[in-house]
Amino acid sequence: MRAETSLKRRLLIWLLLPLTGIVTLVLIQAYTSAVRTADRTHDTLLAASSLIIAERIQWQDGQLWLDLPESALKIISGPDQERVFYQITQSNGERLTGNATLPLPGDKALSEPGNNVFFYNGQLHGMPLRLALRHAYITTWDQSRPYDIIVAQTRHTRNQLAHTLFEGSLLRTVILAVLTLLGIRLALGIALRPLTRLRQAIRQRQPNDLSPLTLNLPHELDELVNTLNSLLKDQATSLKRMQRFIADAAHQLRTPLAGLQARAELALRKTQPEDWYAALQILQHNAMRTTRLSNQLLALSRVAPDTATPHTLCDLTQLARQSVMDDQDRALEQHIDLGFEGNRSACWVTGNEWQLEALLNNLLDNALNYCPPHSRINVSLSCEEDYIRLSVEDDGPGVPAESYPHLFERFYRAASADTQGCGLGLAIVATIAQSHGAEYQCRPGIDGQGFAVDITFQRSSPTSAGFQD
Ligand SMILES: Nc1ncnc2c1ncn2[C@@H]1O[C@H](COP(=O)(O)OP(=O)(O)OP(=O)(O)O)[C@@H](O)[C@H]1O
Ligand SMILES: [Mg+2]
Incomplete structure (x- = not known):
């Protein structure tokens, strides 16, 4: 079975596409959440570090003075010994002291609610940092002096934490996706089982078993x-x-x-x-x-209805005139007056040309067979707006009215028929009429004498099929 024709595969693909989308979104969300959690945890430590530094700032000799021993810096670096930088600036932005020149916060800096600390990301010599800026005051006997402390920490520990958190989410999501996929496969197998049963039922059939399928299916x-x-x-x-x-x-x-x-x-x-x-x-x-x-x-x-024959536009006027002309010699030989009645313009029907010729030949053959010399046979065509009526009439011996209902049956011959025939001509006519969607009937012929057959076709338009009259 080709890949694109497998229903199961198509369903799987169409279910996998949204599943992949959902998994991707979940993983993106898990990653941002892991980074945020890691930041939040370490930001608290960073805020505490800025507080430690603030407590070590003093006002001496008319200026700010920081006494930060190496041990204090080690405490701030934490157990993972992250690199820590700090900087003290006056409220006018003038740098007072510090172990590095740190970037200032942009508009995106965030403040802890109820706190004077702003957190932001930045870089120092290409090294990614997390920074905290604290607005603080030092109060002397005569006034309160504002200053800012910026503490920065490398991101190594928090990146590790974020990765650990994300790895947990990734594992959970992948397990869930695999389980969902297995579930979908199983569900598809179960859901498509009725189709398999139908296929098996058809495949196991004997060629001559044409009884209806009786399966309990959805x-x-x-x-x-x-x-x-x-x-x-x-x-x-x-x-x-x-x-x-x-x-x-x-x-x-x-x-x-x-x-x-x-x-x-x-x-x-x-x-x-x-x-x-x-x-x-x-x-x-x-x-x-x-x-x-x-x-x-x-x-x-x-002409059996099961046989597929191509239908095209046929000019019935031309076909009828041609059939009359073809039988003219035979009619003359039998001293029969055979004529065509109808205008010369084309009358179009949708049908099969050789079948329509066979229909005309059978009707004319009957008339010529059963009419004695000096009879009249008339083929007429009346083209109305919606329909075309073809009639073949004669004034011969005719058929008893009680035989009319049986004349179009196969192998039926009226009792009056003394000539040789096999009783198939009118059955052929009826079959052809049916396959052309035409109505057929028989009646007494010319002047109420003899026999006539009328076939009423639906009229077709040559212009609609691109034909010109
Ligand atoms: N124009 C007619 N005049 C008189 N009887 C007719 C006429 N057309 C048909 N019949 C009667 O209808 C019967 C059925 O005609 P149909 O054409 O089906 O068979 P057939 O002529 O006997 O045999 P064949 O199959 O060779 O044409 C004929 O046997 C004949 O009795
Ligand atoms: Mg016949």
């Missing part, structure tokens, strides 16, 4: 199962029709073939040439009937 698959069942039903109908057709065809062909064989055997037992000649004439006649039967059977099988 309702989301109802439509698919219903479609499959309707396809199976169509297949079953088509198979039955085909089996019936083959049985009918075999039955119909057996009779004339048996007749041919019997006639030939009988003739072989004769000794006189005139007997042979008579037998050969009958044999030729029977052979012609059998050929006609096999041709009609073939035509019926080719």
Whole structure:
């Protein structure tokens, strides 16, 4: 199975995308939170350090004076011996003392609530620092003098703490993501199990088993199962029709073939040439009937509703006129007046040309077969706005009205028919009409005499299909 056609894989990908997004957001949040927690913890120590320094500042000889022994600095450096820097400035920004020149806070410096200490990040000779600025006062007998203490600490310890905190979150998040992924895989497997059952049920079917699928499946698959069942039903109908057709065809062909064989055997037992000649004439006649039967059977099988035939725009006027012209010689021979009635302009229908020709030929063949000399046959075409009616009428012997309901059935021949035929012509006409969405009916013919068949087609527009009249 190709990767892009696997439903499971597609679902997994579409679930993984949001999961990856969520995991990324959670990790970003965990990292910022770890850094913030580490800062908060160490900022308290930094604030305390600034307080230690503040307590060591004195006012002597009219100026600020700091006595910070090495031991005090060691306490401030903490157990991890971070590098510590400090600086004292007057309120006017003038640097008084310190062990480094430290950056001043920008706008982003944060103050602890209720405290005079501001925390901010900065750098000293490319070394990242965390700094705390404390506003303090020293009170002498005559006035209170403001000054600022800035204490800075390298970030090594707090970075380590942040990493330790983040590593814990990372591990938890990765375990959670893996468990979620396994859960999704398991859930997908369970959710897609009905599809697997459906696939197995179809795969295990025998080719001739066209009964509907009766599986207990989730309702989301109802439509698919219903479609499959309707396809199976169509297949079953088509198979039955085909089996019936083959049985009918075999039955119909057996009779004339048996007749041919019997006639030939009988003739072989004769000794006189005139007997042979008579037998050969009958044999030729029977052979012609059998050929006609096999041709009609073939035509019926080719126009069966299951066979897919391409439909295009066809000009019915042209097809009808051509059929009349083709049968003109035969009509003249039989002294029959065959004519076409209808205007010369094109009448378009959507259909299959050779099927429409077969329909016209069968109707004309019937009229010419069953009408005696000096009859009239009229092919007419009336093109209305929405529909086109094709009629083939004659004033021949006609068909008894009680036979009308059966005329379009296969192998039906009216009792009045004394000519040879196999009863398939009108069945072919009906099948072709049906596959063209046309309506068909029979009625008495010219002047209420004889027989007529009307076929009503839906009219098509040549312009809509890009054709010009
Ligand atoms: N124009 C007609 N005039 C009189 N009877 C007709 C006419 N057209 C059809 N019929 C009757 O309808 C019957 C059915 O016609 P259909 O064309 O189906 O079969 P067929 O002509 O007997 O055989 P074939 O399959 O060779 O055409 C005919 O046997 C005939 O009795
Ligand atoms: Mg016929």
